[in-house]
Amino acid sequence: MVETPEKLLVKNAYEGQIAQVRFDFRVYQRSRGLVGLFGDKILQEMSIEKTGGWDPFTGRFFIRETDGETWTTARAEEYTGKLLSISNVSLEGVADIEDAYLLARAGLKQVRLRIPFNLLDPLLPETRMVTPWVRWDFDFGAIQQ
């Protein structure tokens, strides 16, 4: 029986394991001419990391973000929904740049391995997954017109 990532996340949380989600964002500017042969120019890079688990003392799921802010819920669906999504991310200073585009990807470690078990990371590919980079062209010129 194949379990969905959401169910596995909840099951692992109840077993006392911490999950880790990481969202990577990169803003590039297309290079033209000969410079383009060496690849596009990277303008901004940002990563957001969340860890989530179950607190048996409060009886609630918790999600801790990069800045230390903690969010809790008693409902499993809310927990997985919040952990596996991201909102209100702002990338400043790129709106007026022509030919800018965004690459984004998400990575999930269903179980964040503790030291020294993190050595097993390369041997346990099933505990982590990373999406391919997804591209989104801003096309700010078209928006302004």
Added chain:
Amino acid sequence: MRERSNRGDFPVVSLGVISFLYLLLIVLILIFSRQVLQDLAAGATLTRLVFIPIGTILPLFLLISFLVQLFRLLKEARSAKPGSSFKVRLTMFFLFITLFASIPQGVLTITFITSALQAWFNTEMEGALDSGLSIALRYNNETVRQLESLSTSRVLAEMLEEGTQGDAEAIKLWEDLKSIYPGVSGLQLFDDTGYSFGFFGDPRTMLREELPQGPEGAVNRFRVDGQTFLRASRRFPMERNGEPVSGKILLSVMLPDGFEAGGRALTDAIEVFGQYRNYRSYFSIALILLYSLFAIPLLLIALLVAFQTGKEIVKPIVHLEEAMRRVMDGDYSIRIISGGSDELSILVSSFNEMLSELELSREKLLQTEKVTAWQEIAQRMAHEIKNPLTPIKLSAERILKARSGDREHLERVVDKSVASIVQEVENLTSMLQEFSEFARLPAPRPKDISLKTVIQEVVAIYSPSFPVTTCDFSSIDPEQNISVDPSQIKRVFSNLLKNAYEAVSEEENGHILIQSDLVRKGNSHYCRVKIEDNGYGIPEELRDKVFQPYVTSKKNGTGLGLPIVERIVADHRGRIWFETETGIGTTFYIDLPAENPA
């Protein structure tokens, strides 16, 4: 002698730099092991940019270098190159020592770690952790439940009706509350606007910010100064300007010191324990891989050091062997360059000094031999020239004497004497021609030719003159080549075969057998040609000087044939000798280079 630089050699400096960098990396990893493990866990840039490249590229580079060196060593060993067996033994020794040291250490380390983990993470420990967490949770839940019950109880409602009428009543409320629930840590009273008009208990529980919203009896947790508290609220009726409104109280309960930290420690321990339980089968593999990541490159470095050390040790020995071989071939000008000051370098220096002295002695000896030889040649030449002069003089005297006689007698004497003079002069001319050729033999210009073809051509010249004699050279390999000057070597075989044919010409079953074989001297290959006849053999008194000029047993021989043969063979860096027995026959052996030295 200069060492040729071989492609694929691993320079000592490069090997030293790589070894140093790798050892430095290991030391740094050991010093900052905790940080490294954390970075590995976080998948940080350090891991991606430093550990993965170094952990893969460096061992790969070392492995390729090792395989190249191993391939070359095996190739050298297969071709029996001097020093290769020593290098193989040295490499095997290093391999054995390294494996002998690293394998037990690795096995012990991994066994110890896995045993220690098994000892720590056992079933009893898991049970104890679960029980500890269960007790902590039970206490926590009981405290929460009590606070919930108190905050929603009728008793508290009745107490609030009286206790919110004034300050004295409020104090009484706090006292009564403590008497029915001694665990309460704080009581705070708020009016309908959220203004706090009364507080009792631990000041840390006093709410200074906005009044939290939420249902009655709902228990929240909060931390102040590292201490964890539970808090619940309850509404109560009160009046403002004669109008009924709702006030609010907050009840706080302090959890015991260290309860929160202890609880976190328990959940952390359960988290680690769960990871060990789920992944322990992979852990030994990970440890072996981690150990190999350090051990295998070190093993490869040790083996590369062995290769290099072997080469350094063997180099002077190989040079000595090569120099000895060149000396054996007659080249005394060779010298070995030695830059070191170790025992082998001293040996090389001594060898060079010995060669210098040997070369000097040889030059003196050659000079002396040359003078002696020329003296002997001059004496023999004078003797040989004197021999025809006597009949010439006698013939001339006979002619003078015949002048006084009749004309017919004179004509007869003149004819006979002039014929004798012409014959003697021709002999003299022939002898001088051969001597001239002996003295002016040009340097050989070797090229690869078929031995059998040369023999065949020479036999074809002499066999018609000796129809009774058989000559067998069928066993010579047609593919066998010799690297010689064709015209000079033809002269060698011509002289030797002529001697052989003449030696057996008077025998009834005259037979000549020519055979060849391949022999090795040092690193050079020679073709050994054997020419055997069943003639009368070389007279005993001539055996020691057959290669000297003007020594011959033949009536019309010049005595220069065999000296020319010896000279040509020597000029080809070859060798000639013979075995003979009176009445049985003579066998000549010639070693000629079988391959082009260029």
